[in-house]
Amino acid sequence: MRVWLELEAYGSRHGVDPLLFAGLYAARMPVLLATFGWLATRIRRRASVIGVVILAATLWIIPYAYVLLFGHDLPWWFYVVLTVIVVLTGRQFVGRIVALRGEG
Numbered sequence: 001m002r003v004w005l006e007l008e009a010y011g012s013r014h015g016v017d018p019l020l021f022a023g024l025y026a027a028r029m030p031v032l033l034a035t036f037g038w039l040a041t042r043i044r045r046r047a048s049v050i051g052v053v054i055l056a057a058t059l060w061i062i063p064y065a066y067v068l069l070f071g072h073d074l075p076w077w078f079y080v081v082l083t084v085i086v087v088l089t090g091r092q093f094v095g096r097i098v099a100l101r102g103e104g
Contacts, residue, residue: 016071024063032059050092057085 011018035056042049064078 014067014071014073016067021063021066024066028059028062032056035059050088054085054088054092057081057088061085 007018007022039049039052042052061081064074067074
């Protein structure tokens, strides 16, 4: 009962459907946990982790992206994480383009 009240309060506070938010939150968890396992493996092997970090951060913010698109009053940290994702993705993309141009 308390969980439902918390969900209703969150939905009311942010102007979104609490069940859809909870569904998005729960649906991303198995993939997010698997991504953390993948990240740990890449760290142990001393392989590049930037793509896995971008994926994990993107999965982390999925339910909050719903609030961004259809609600209001997101927490401040959402904008920080979103900015980091955009910057890291942009840097990785530019690095790959530069590498491809160097090969050709």
